[in-house]
Amino acid sequence: MKTKYISVKGHPHIYYYHNDKNKLYRARQKKTINGQVLDFVKNGFSTIKEAETWLNKQISEANDLNITDPTKFTVKSYWRLYYKEKIGSGDWTADSTAQMERVFRLHILPRFGNTKLREVNRMSYRAYLNELRNTKKEDSTPKYSKAMLGNIHKALSALINDAIYNGILISNPLKQIELRSQKQARSKQISHAEYNKVLSWATDNLNGIKLAMFLLPTMGMRHGEVMGVMFKSVEEKSDGTMYLHITRARTQNAPQGKSTKNVYSVRRIKVFPSCAAVLREALRISRLRYKNNNRLPSPDDFIFVSEKARPYDYSRLTYLYRDVSKATGVHVYPHLFRHAFATFANEMRGELNPRDVSNYLGHKNISMTDQYNAGTDEGKDKVIDLMESEVFRKKA
Template identity: 30%
Template sequence: MTKRMKTNYPNIYKYETKKGTRYQVRRAYVINGVPGEFDKSGFKTMTAARAKLREIEEFIENEEFGMISNPNITLDEYYQKYKEKRIFRKEWTADSLSSIDSHYRNHLSNRFGQTPLKKIDRHSYELCLNEMLHVEGLAEESVKTYHHLMCAILNDAVRCGVLERNRLSYVKIRKEGAKPKTKNIDLANYNLFMDKAKEILTKQNYAMLYLTTFGLRRGEIMGLTQKNVVFRPDGTFIRVLLTRTLKRPDGKGTKTPSSERMIALTEEAAALLE
């Protein structure tokens, strides 16, 4: 075995290889009274080794090191840890959590949930993606969404030292014969649609539909209140300050701070809101 030499940094060692100096991180820990050790070699720079050591120290301090000490942790088990971190850091809203949970439960957990992370292989995974595309008939964009979620989970596992690498990176997802959706609509069809909507919808529902033409999101329209509509001599305006969704019926702020804005309305839109 190549001789390891101490460095100026505790828990970091160096050794020589044919390709130059490499670094090793070794850190002892105790979980529920049971001692263990994190040991990883192959770092090309001291900076990389120190970064990994800091990461490990954080896991120990936050009592998250159990994930690393369990080499057979399954996808379901790791997803729960991954989800808890995102919720604790407030990176996911209630609506995001609901959507992501649904994607995971219906398309990833049912296939790989009980499989240890280290045993999820690229070949089996690609077969499952092909099944989604060509047997289940799912849209290409939907399958890409599920794939991005899977990669986010595995990339987190790599950062946490649970996996050496993400074997599912750079998987190509393409549905043969699928044509890109045309999202453009000509003026004649737009007018035809709006005229028909005005004919069959209630005034309130038509007003909600009409407001989407000003770039408002659904949640922003549902979050409008009387005080957000400003009637001025130079026109009618909407202050976009609040959104409402199924998971946040009492309302919350806009999606991003920059989404707070004033929108000038046409005379027709103003009349609908009076």
């Protein structure tokens, strides 16, 4: 039977109809944009407002994507064009897409969305950054970190640079703006004493899968790489030596896994002998969990799973580290241990080849590994001790 659509009075282009005793709404409007007749139509809305909102959005986006006069582009209209092109070309990963969507939705579009692209200026933008710098949380601490301000700045700058490339703009008014924040940056330094305290507590109080998850970042692995370890990732030699093949990463926006950060991140790393037994036990527990849920794990299945044999959420490792931080009084997080690995390896430069350390971490350049070297308080003390013994005492 053909569905009968009835016009809703006072709401042009909106119709109602009945389907299995439910009253639903339909939006439909034909509109000519730049000489092209477009038909916007969709069924299944629960309310008139939902139908009208969808229709208005579709027409607005169509107008934005068909702008021929460069002077008419607003930040919002160019964002839609830019977004569509990036998604279509596959330039953005799932994580990049989610971050750009979030930054534009929460920060850039509410403030600059209706501003003409050519009218975005340095003064108004700096005023906006100052507002963010001075925004406080309920406990009166700064709300936005320098990293967050950097994400906003990079996102809007990328949009403007794309407009320059496409001949819409001539120059970028946001160049060389210094980013500062009242929020203290998260420390990337941990002393040997703190490191050992945390490690000792973890090995005494964690076990099985939790302990394995906690220990892998101490080998310099990224958060996503830890969560992306699969059964086929593990290679064990006859003498008990264990290696991990890092080929996949799981993130908040790619829970099923994705390729590693770059080609240099694909690597084979040796597992600390002290961690091998822990990982072996985690493998045993993981297989048992799959079995208890009537499944045999395949080589492509993830190791770190719940009692129901479901891969742990990406944030599970973050919460695990928070629990350890609370118990030990030492603030730690997964990426801090990656920095610690680079820092402690740097202290042994006489014994280790910096290129080997860089390759182990999956860095393209040794310079990146050097940036990860945060130094330690013990190292600073060693500097003055050596300076005194090798320079000042000799001079005296």
